[in-house]
Amino acid sequence: MEGGLTPAIQRTLDRFAIELVETGDIKLSAGLSLKPGTRLVRQWHGDIYQVQVLDQGFKFEERHFRSLTQIARKITGTAWSGPRFFGLKASPDARN
Numbered sequence: 001m002e003g004g005l006t007p008a009i010q011r012t013l014d015r016f017a018i019e020l021v022e023t024g025d026i027k028l029s030a031g032l033s034l035k036p037g038t039r040l041v042r043q044w045h046g047d048i049y050q051v052q053v054l055d056q057g058f059k060f061e062e063r064h065f066r067s068l069t070q071i072a073r074k075i076t077g078t079a080w081s082g083p084r085f086f087g088l089k090a091s092p093d094a095r096n
Helices: 007-023 068-077
Strands: 039-044 047-053 058-060 061-065
Touching: 007 068, 039 068, 047 068, 061 068
Parallel strands: none
Antiparallel strands: 039 047, 047 058, 058 061
16 A cells, blocks of 8 residues: 555554553653644734744744744743644643
8 A cells, every 4th residue: 555654653643542542641742743844833812823843943933943932932922831832732721
């Protein structure tokens, strides 16, 4: 079969399925990695923000940032977890 999932992705999905059955939750951060070129998009207060993943850091509004948290703080004006702000990590309330 051509175009199927790679063995590594299939193993990850299998691990997620087992974890979900056993704990009722899936921890994405353990195997989550963002490839350079990926675009993260977030709507905040009616505005849409885009971030590009680079080899070293992130590009936002034509500036380089070392972390998503720096970008989330710039967008919101408050202290946010960058991965949580961009939906890469569930909020503590989402598990209930």
